[in-house]
Amino acid sequence: MEVTRLIDYLEAYFPLSLQEGWDNSGLQISPQESSIKGVLLSLDVNSQTINEAIKLGCNLIVSHHPLLFSSTKKIFNDFYPYNVLYKAIQKGIGVYAFHTNLDIAEGGLNDYLCNLLELKDIEIIENKRPLRIGRLNRGLDFEVFVDYVKEKLSCDAIKYIKANDRLIKRVAVCSGSCMELVYEILDLDFDVFLSGDLKHHTAIFAKESGINVVDATHYHTEKFSKFILKDIIKRKFRELRVFVSESDYLPWDYR
The missing domain is CATH 3.40.1390.30 (NIF3 (NGG1p interacting factor 3)-like)
Known part of the structure; x- marks a missing residue:
């Protein structure tokens, strides 16, 4: 062929x-x-x-x-x-x-991650093209959600920031190196942001802004x-x- x-x-x-x-x-x-x-x-x-x-x-x-x-x-x-x-x-x-x-296409990598995490009611954020936001079947404590991500993505270890005590229901997902989106998504409705390649100053911004973050690494996402x-x-x-x-x-x- x-x-x-x-x-x-x-x-x-x-x-x-x-x-x-x-x-x-x-x-x-x-x-x-x-x-x-x-x-x-x-x-x-x-x-x-x-x-x-x-x-x-x-x-x-x-x-x-x-x-x-x-x-x-x-x-x-x-x-x-x-x-x-x-x-x-x-x-x-x-x-x-x-x-x-x-990453961006429907049926591509971010939709695959949403399906892997069993998220429902997936929203494609038009001006943040790779970003998806979906809903878990039930709310999870943050630590339980971190373990859930480790299991679903087969990660040995991941970084995370627990910036509030909110129950995790709505998950923002963006594969690879999307952590810089943290600065642009403050007005969106989500409980945790899942991506990779979290940098030091971005992490401080997320913590100070009250944004829960899970860095599952560029590779694993x-x-x-x-x-x-x-x-x-x-x-x-x-x-x-x-x-x-x-x-x-x-x-x-x-x-």
Whole structure:
């Protein structure tokens, strides 16, 4: 099957026009051959991802995070991401990313998280496009909700801010690195904000503003992207060789 046929099919679900202005979703590296031998679905593209693609005989990686974000003036082979770029090109492996368009689209990553958390009455916040707000079946104490998130997202440890004693019923959800939205959502009706990549000063702002926050990490809120893509691909292309990467990882450890 031709690469363009698969990409056109996926873009119908997650149009590039939905991506944020700063994003670089789309084709990162064109494969050496236009015909697909196998597809590897990943969250990130690192050295292990390329090795995995080679081992599985895949010549196309479809990732969530783009390998390249900003304009590039120089390429050196001794640091990331250019070492990965070099190896992918040498091995004829193409890379395509569905990033914020997958976050924003209906049926995409944030809707998946809402379903995983069993939220009801999901609201899409128009001027905060990735953000969803949904309702739990019953109110939970904050500590119980934190444990609930750990279980549903399979997190070993998460950061949180308990800024009030409110019972958790309405949950604001935004995958990845959306914590800066804390400054923009004070007027919305929710009891806790779930995202990743909470920074020090943003945490102080949330605490002082009375906003409960759960930071489930960038990785754990976005690791499901590859399963979304696999499900959609297999609906139409059942015979296509599609693999879910086992090389994605949380890049730090806890003690």
